[in-house]
Amino acid sequence: MVDIPPPTSLSKDPPPTDSSDVDFAGLSDDFAHDPASALAPGGALALNSRDAIVFYIQSIAASFLQWALPPLNTYLFTAYLHAPAHVVAQFTWLQWMAWVPRIFFAVCSDYVTLFGYRRKLWLVLGWVVTVASVSVMAFSSVGDPYCDPQVYPTCWNPKANTTRAAYNLDAPNQAAWYRTPTFFVHLGVAMVQASLDGVMVEYCHREPLALRGRLQAFTYFISGLGILYARFFGLFGLNAPRYGGTYDFSAGPAVAYMIGFGLSTVALLLAICYFRDTHNHIKSLAEWTTGLWRLVQNRAVYQLVVFRIFYSLFQSPLGTPIISWVTDISIGWSNVMGRILYVPTLIQIMRRGLQWNWRKCVGIASVFSIVLTALATFFVIFDVCRNQYFYLVILALSAIALAFMTLMPGWVMVEVAGVGHEATIAALYGAVSNLMLPVAARWRLIMNDAFPANTALLNDPHTRDNVMYSHVISFSLQLIGVLFVVFLPTHRLPTLQLLARNDRSPIAGVLVVLAYLVLIIFALQQSLYNY
Secondary structure (H helix, E strand, O other), X not given: OOOOOOOHHHOOOOOOOOOOOOOHHHOOHHHHHOHHHOOOOOOOOOOXXXXXXXXXXXXXHHHHHHHHOOOHHHHHHHHHOOOOHHXXXXXXXXXXXXXXXXXXXXXXXXXXXXXXXXXHHHHHHHHHHHHHHHHHHHOOOOOOOOXXXXXXXXXXXXXXXXXXXXXOOOHHHHHHHHHHHHHHHHHHHHHHHHHHHHXXXXXXXXOOOOOOOHHHHHHHHHHHHHHHHHHHHHHHHOOOHHHOOOOOOOOOOOHHHHHHHHHHHHHHHHHHHOOOOOEOOOOOHHHHHHHHHHHHHEHHHHHHHHHHHHHHHHHOOOOOOOHHHOEOOOHHXXXXXXXXOHXXXXXXXXXXXXXXXXXXHHHHXXXXXXXXXXXXXXXXXXXXXXXXXXXXXXXXXXXXXXXXXXXXXXXHHXXXXXXXXXXXXXXXXXHHHHHHHHHHXXXXXXXXXXXXXXXXXXXXXXXXXXXXXXXXXXXXXXXHHHHHHXXXXXXXXXXXXXXXXXXXXXXXXXXXXXXXXXHHHHHHHHXXXXX
């Protein structure tokens, strides 16, 4: 990492992760905007430059594929093809398993080079795998649905005397074929995302102190647009009765794959023709590995890892789903509303939040989100208010808190990622969200065994009590998890000072490595076992 000495007024020893005693006024505006205050040379990237636009398109394509394909487990394979439950579950575990090598791909993106370059090789390879896999599904016939309620309104009612001609009995057999290409699509996107994270950190390192985090926030904003695009497609394109929805119109069953093919093809061409790579600054594997080991031992890094792992671990428990008790709820609209305010909130944080206390913001936002969600949940459980609009508004408001919880810890990650290890540190930070999915699934099974409840069939006091207990435990654990924000620095300058002190702990470094190994092994074990 490029060492930037702090200004004289900041050279005293403030608390390691606290900015309460830091004299921000002593940091001159000229220094904060000086290119010398950047962590890496090259100059700040203009948000409307060609390199930035190429990067944005790559991010949108990757985000769309990440968020548009998993819902097909419900819309396409469960509702449209009526695949057996164990086959649908296999899709989920295959998708999760494909993201397990994310850290490995990041290491390759940081060090493995071709003609002196590193990112382009892995971006192109990832997009080639993605394009090849998604094209197979985009241009293959899905066939007719198991049954179409628009043609035979009673075909999903097992008690109705529906004619046999209403059913395509071969439809469930079509789903299993999609497992292999689905796995490789997600594997390709994981490879792409690992490199894109490294590119983003590189671009952020080139920004001066006063602007650093601007491009990162805008990147999250662009990725959020890709997520919204995916969710709006699910809302309007996959909401007909044959997909389990209520709309009279819908897209074809392969349209999501066709859109993914188009976006990934454009991204591949841009990666080949217009992506401007950076030279690898580290020449030997021993030098790269030694630098990474020093980073992992640094208090600034392992403290962020502790926050990320334990905060995510305690936020992952969820109670029994209650959405079937909400009156006339639309799954599509609930997915959209969960992100609708997330995107504009990111822009406001980008404009105003660089000087805020990041630790307090994340802590307050976390508590706000938990309390708000708990309020809506218990209102639904005890039938105080089961109105769909009330529930959707609560979901929309919780997205504001999500923006704080996503962006501000991400700013810390950029500060501690060393030059030459950008993708690896970003993957260590980002992969936690992927590795926690099997943990959350396991927690759900434990809660279902301890407090069995079928909200789709029952709404009696015993069922409501069991649902309540599962949510009380889950929300309590989430509140405990908020305590780990004490490991999050309050601002950029305390983070840089903590990093510059170079307080190392080999024991902490070993524990970080062991923690990730445990999470990876658990994710693989759960994926293979449930497959």
